[in-house]
Amino acid sequence: MKKVLSTLGLTAAVGLILPQVAVAKETIVIGEVSWDASIAIENILKVIMEENFDVDVEIIAADQAAIWSAMDKGKGSVDIHPDIWSSSQTEPLAKFVAKGSRESVKVNQHPYLGTDGFYIPGYIQDEYNVKSVYDLKKPEIAKLFDSDGDGLGEYWPGAPGWTGVKINQVKAKSYGFDEYFEPVVVSDSIIKAQLKTAYRKKEGILFYYWTPEWLHYAYDLRKLEEPKFTGYAGDSKKQHEDYNPEGCYKFNDTENWLEDSDITCNIPETEIFIGYSVSLEERAPKVAEFLSKVSLDAGYVSEWVYKIASENEDPIDMAEEWVKNNSKIVETWLP
Structure with missing residues (x-):
């Protein structure tokens, strides 16, 4: 019995002095x-x-x-x-x-x-009555958003790598204002700096954005009106609860995504x-x-x-x- 106890005691002592092996998190x-x-x-x-x-x-x-x-x-x-x-x-x-x-x-x-859409400054809407995406089809309105003097307005469809960049270019085509506007794809930080400058100079700026977001606390931003959502179209959406073969939202992320897609409505919350x-x-x-x-x-x-x-x-x-x-x-x- 003493030998057994001695052995146990030695084992315990060795356990105390052996380095503890850390388990990786x-x-x-x-x-x-x-x-x-x-x-x-x-x-x-x-x-x-x-x-x-x-x-x-x-x-x-x-x-x-x-x-x-x-x-x-x-x-x-x-x-x-x-x-x-x-x-x-x-x-x-x-x-x-x-x-x-x-x-x-x-x-x-x-x-x-959340919600998303195209936004403009409140002072542009109040002075020029720009309320709908279809108002952007007017050449005189597009000039308000032409910052580089090339005869085309600019709009921001999103930052590099965002799926929304394609979606918003499809919307511009479908609403018809792509004839008078060109997309400028830059980072989120750059568009925020441009927004700050536009407000300081009271110039036009058209950009995709969303809620919730702090910009709506800092600036008077107005979302442009779009037709109401009537469902997702296209074969890839057949299993979606909002599928409608005649729906207003058809986006196909193919090689020819711009030609193969058509979006003529907003998106619900x-x-x-x-x-x-x-x-x-x-x-x-x-x-x-x-x-x-x-x-x-x-x-x-x-x-x-x-x-x-x-x-x-x-x-x-x-x-x-x-x-x-x-x-x-x-x-x-x-x-």
Whole structure:
């Protein structure tokens, strides 16, 4: 008996002096798309996940196609898309999320709602009565938006890599104002600088934008009227709940997307999701459960965006402060 006890004691002592082997944390990777709401949401998610789960969270910049591809593969190169606008991401949602598809990506149960469209400054609308997208077909109106003197107005359809860039060019063609306007595809930060200059000089500027977003706090922006949405057309939308073979929204992301598409309406309020790779359910099940339960609100998102984009708060500092001050909300999202 003494020998057995001595052996046990020696084993315990050896265990105390052997180096402890650290278990590597799971790394969760969020794909950053280039608009402010994405930046705000990804930092909120990062803070919550690192504080409540034994994981490291990395954020890398990528275009949406690359993010979807990585989530589909499930290898961990990108695990999360923080801000999926369903109106402009119908194709990947149908390919990777919808029942009967690859089902390699899931989205949170409760999306928040947003709107988008073409915006102009209030002073242009008030002085020149520009209220509809069809008013842009008038040459005298297009001149108000010609900043380089080449005889064509300019409009911003979105930033490089955004699916909306194609969609908004299709709209310009379908509404007929592409004859008098040319698209200028630059970064989100550049268009915001141009907007600031346009307001200072009281000049015209036409650009695609959305709500929620801090610009609507800082400027008097007016959304141009478009015909009402009557449904998605095209064979790829046959399984969609809003499918209508005679619908006003036909977008085909083909090689000849501009010629093959026709969009003559607005989009109703858009559901905006957080997407995550199904592989997280095995690699980090608590994280996957958390992502499924996150329930954002347009009010939260507007507040976050205003702080980082208008008040120049560091995104991670903003996120840490909000999470600390809103623990009751965060608790409802946790497993």
